[in-house]
Amino acid sequence: MKIVIIGGVAGGASAAAKARRLSEDAEIILFERGEQISFANCGLPYHIGGDIQDRDALLIQTPEKMHHRFNIDVRVETEITDINPAKKTVVAKHTLTGEEYEETYDRLILSPGAAPFIPPIEGIESPEVMTLRNMSDMDRILATLDNTHTRRAAVIGGGFIGLEMAEALVHRNLSVSLIEQAPQVMAPLDAEMAEPLHDTLRQQNVDLRLNTGVKRFTLEDRGITLTLMDDSLLKVDLVILAIGVRPETTLATSAGLEIGKTGGIAVNRRMETSEQDIFAVGDAVEINEFVSGDPALIPLAGPANRQGRIAAINALGGKAEYRGSQGTAVCKLFDLTVASTGLNEKALKRQGTAYEKVYIHANNHAGYYPGASKINFKLLFSSEGKVLGAQATGLSGVDKRIDVIATAIQADLSVYDLEEVELTYAPPYGSAKDVVNYAGFVAANVLNKSMTQLYSENLPDALEDPQAILLDVRNPDEITQSGAIPGSINIPLDSLRQNLQQLPKNKTIIVYCAVGLRGYLACRVLGQNGYNTRNLAGGYYMWQQSKHCRPVSNTERKVA
Amino acid sequence: MKIVIIGGVAGGASAAAKARRLSEDAEIILFERGEQISFANCGLPYHIGGDIQDRDALLIQTPEKMHHRFNIDVRVETEITDINPAKKTVVAKHTLTGEEYEETYDRLILSPGAAPFIPPIEGIESPEVMTLRNMSDMDRILATLDNTHTRRAAVIGGGFIGLEMAEALVHRNLSVSLIEQAPQVMAPLDAEMAEPLHDTLRQQNVDLRLNTGVKRFTLEDRGITLTLMDDSLLKVDLVILAIGVRPETTLATSAGLEIGKTGGIAVNRRMETSEQDIFAVGDAVEINEFVSGDPALIPLAGPANRQGRIAAINALGGKAEYRGSQGTAVCKLFDLTVASTGLNEKALKRQGTAYEKVYIHANNHAGYYPGASKINFKLLFSSEGKVLGAQATGLSGVDKRIDVIATAIQADLSVYDLEEVELTYAPPYGSAKDVVNYAGFVAANVLNKSMTQLYSENLPDALEDPQAILLDVRNPDEITQSGAIPGSINIPLDSLRQNLQQLPKNKTIIVYCAVGLRGYLACRVLGQNGYNTRNLAGGYYMWQQSKHCRPVSNTERKVA
Incomplete structure (x- = not known):
């Protein structure tokens, strides 16, 4: 043989x-x-x-x-x-x-x-425009970086390699522009989940240019000038082309x-x-x-x-079959980890597949143990409870949760199974109810109709309804600190039962809190008191995260 | 209601x-x-x-x-x-x-x-002998620690609370003795997997006393004296009793x-x-x-x-059923993480359940990325491939792998599924073939008989057979550095094909390398050349880890 x-x-x-x-x-x-x-x-x-x-x-x-x-x-x-x-x-x-x-x-x-995709852009063949696929490509980029004149770089494309290269170049003390044609970096995420990456890039002084591309590369005596779609110019010494393969x-x-x-x-x-x-x-x-x-x-x-x-x-004559790929992936971007598995909402929409989604914003480990940080987590699932995909960002513990979901998808587990999954818990590692369990709880609540969600992107439409009341159940100090959604009234959850008379029963109460948990509790109180309720999925946090990718409400327009 | x-x-x-x-x-x-x-x-x-x-x-x-x-x-x-x-x-x-x-x-x-179990030991009712269950217990311990005379402590019991308390007391600069009646701490692990914990405790200057217990507590003018099973005495200022609940x-x-x-x-x-x-x-x-x-x-x-x-x-009239507990648990011991889920070998033996086991000793993430550290991983499974349990220790990434196995157990996945599980991979987080995948590969190799394992505890018996040859396939520099199993001959894997004539065909070749991977490759080479082979599970590393809990071979005895 x-x-x-x-x-x-x-x-x-x-x-x-x-x-x-x-x-x-x-x-x-x-x-x-x-x-x-x-x-x-x-x-x-x-x-x-x-x-x-x-x-x-x-x-x-x-x-x-x-x-x-x-x-x-x-x-x-x-x-x-x-x-x-x-x-x-x-x-x-x-x-x-x-x-x-x-x-x-x-x-x-x-x-x-x-092979790296190289689109037909004028001047793209310049040696200053480099791709990164193998050791020789790497050596070529390193040689350019060793040149003391190399101070500014443009990275074209905000995928895995684009992000990793942006970070690498920042580590090399270059001034870095990241250019991405889409409204977001990291396409495996849905747009509202990508905001922490944009924040991180900007915090690291990366000049982030979304929704634009390069029209032309013009070689200069020293360096190369990029003409962007809006005709703005960007002069750099090095271009990394990372728009896919x-x-x-x-x-x-x-x-x-x-x-x-x-x-x-x-x-x-x-x-x-x-x-x-x-x-x-x-x-x-x-x-x-x-x-x-x-x-x-x-x-x-x-x-x-x-x-x-x-x-x-x-x-060699054996029998083995490939089950397919889930696209499980992870990327480090400075201190942030971003990971995903399965299908995202964009893909589900493209396919016309019906789905539900929940957002969890919870600690990576017990909040009282030092170093706790939030994981921002999105779970997609079918109306039968089948887990379709998940996305997460955070400083720590993100890869672990996505690995659990990846395994759950491989095993065809449902959101009801996620409620029951028994994961490791000690204060430095997790919580007695893990992020994954919470995602299962909330998803199950949606499916068994103990809560009706409203997504941020549908809030403007929902508020058009004169029968809608937007109820913020956070505490007043949270509102002072982080603001509120325009047009909302405030009754803190802990005094809701005593203030039901403020809420007319013939209205739809759209409830929100910081991340969705208290909103759910408020919906339970209200629902059992005869109110028609909806809980804003992911709360004020996801409403803010989605601001660049959702319609703006009339009230927001008025307030602005 | x-x-x-x-x-x-x-x-x-x-x-x-x-x-x-x-x-x-x-x-x-x-x-x-x-x-x-x-x-x-x-x-x-x-x-x-x-x-x-x-x-x-x-x-x-x-x-x-x-x-x-x-x-x-x-x-x-x-x-x-x-x-x-x-x-x-x-x-x-x-x-x-x-x-x-x-x-x-x-x-x-x-x-x-x-409630903490308090055995009938003479003097155990002394106020210096404390348990830790609630805030009042904690306050009592803290008050004792605030006394400047409190310098030495004994922790009785090497379970979760015993280990966490030993660490806490070391952080408080106490001189700590840990007394455990079993030959190992952390009962959810099998004995050979607990060695890294013993090493960590000793490195942190914890006076570790295994295989012994307290016969008597004697109150002194200042402090309390413990008389151990061998009549040795231990004088301390504080005793934490943590032998279970x-x-x-x-x-x-x-x-x-x-x-x-x-x-x-x-x-x-x-x-x-x-x-x-x-x-x-x-x-x-x-x-x-x-x-x-x-x-x-x-x-x-x-x-x-x-x-x-x-x-x-x-x-409240609903319908919900508890699926049972897997015992998924994790504990931090200084820099080390230890975690487990499902059944261990001790439990399987007690139940009389047939099982197989494999050991993986592999990096938490890509070895070439800074900060890589080893995870020591044991997987237990049935002859049908059903995953029965797993245990792991290491500096990083231990909880993640056990969470994946916990999910796999919940989903009744097999070791063949573990081969295929698609986990997050980027150099800072994992490897293209994760520890979990490797465990699946090795387990599948065992079940489909592409390798026959020999466990360290059975090596002494196997070497009694005059037809057995013990073959070390590591490189000579590894042997110089870490020693070898007494009685072994050395042919490095990479020159094995050229040196087959050194090995008589009518013998059983027991192969080992550092952790088992090269041993497997050697078995493949030898097996296809007509040799009867067995690969030492977990290699030299697990042979060393198991030295306190396996029989000693005659050769070892002779050499010693």
């Missing part, structure tokens, strides 16, 4: 190692275009920023080690220029010498990855492999392409999104590794 | 609040013997140690706040001395005035908690409620006791352990809160 693998990072390297574990006899050849295999591509921004000081730390596996340990014939600096599925051969070309030769295969595993499908296409509608190489759950004995894995393939089952491109390291293992098992 | 609740901490307070959310009309009376309700009992050691400086921070809910917010009739310093289920009345007695009165109920919820069942027993075989109040899944309209929750009740279904006492705050909610729902 002769297994040929194209691409030596994540998926390819995993496939090679797994294939060897399964078979000592197989001949395994690993082709890699670059100099290195299995380098830590997720670590590149951290070496640029100086957190990882030793460049060699990024070289997880060398061709030599791979050869000694796994008896893999690793051929770096070798590009595969053609695949002939009928003959079961590939054409290999050494990138330096240009030497070409044919290699046969019994099974072929493609792991070509994805596209699957590398040139080779697959020329070999006649089927390409999916998302633009990735089409594979089945066994990671088989449309051609017999050819598998494909990693960022280049179209997989099924786990929750919806829809075809998707989810270029992440974890899934790539798993797909590599699965392709190797199947290539 | 009149609901009477006995006990105002965790379960009782949760029940009261939930009952009110469900019904504005219900009359709800909450009796509490102490001065406070709903105080942060888990926070007490941290106030003693000084981490939580403000004593008031521990008062989560006051009787006044509970009254204003939830319209609960809170009666503190009031003990219930009798229950008459036939008449549906209780007898209340004010602890200060002695005033007694009868109160009727429609539904009664008992949440009496558990016993359910408070006096009231329940005298009311004729059924007591379970573990000594807790018997309840069904609706939290109903044997008497109609009487519910019981929290540390006093016998629940079912989630994994085995066996009756158990699991006194933890999270379960108590959930049970309180469930009792309230059912008391």
